[in-house]
Amino acid sequence: MVKALISDFMNLDLTDEEIATLLSELDRIIENDRFPLSPRIQTLKQIRAKIGPEPVREPLPPPKHFEPPRAARKRRDR
Numbered sequence: 001m002v003k004a005l006i007s008d009f010m011n012l013d014l015t016d017e018e019i020a021t022l023l024s025e026l027d028r029i030i031e032n033d034r035f036p037l038s039p040r041i042q043t044l045k046q047i048r049a050k051i052g053p054e055p056v057r058e059p060l061p062p063p064k065h066f067e068p069p070r071a072a073r074k075r076r077d078r
Contacts, residue, residue: 027048
């Protein structure tokens, strides 16, 4: 009963611009928080998921292959 009252009350009529602003603010808050696993941030992530899809993240660059410097290799081979 209470949930139905809240959902009727919380039906927001937002423009596309207002939704975009709200989503960008939620993204900023979630990204910049010091405690990403806190209940507060988890709740904001759930709210964010209900409003719209998560933003597309840039893929990580491929890992770099490490090779020791040539001078160190020559010393090791001796």
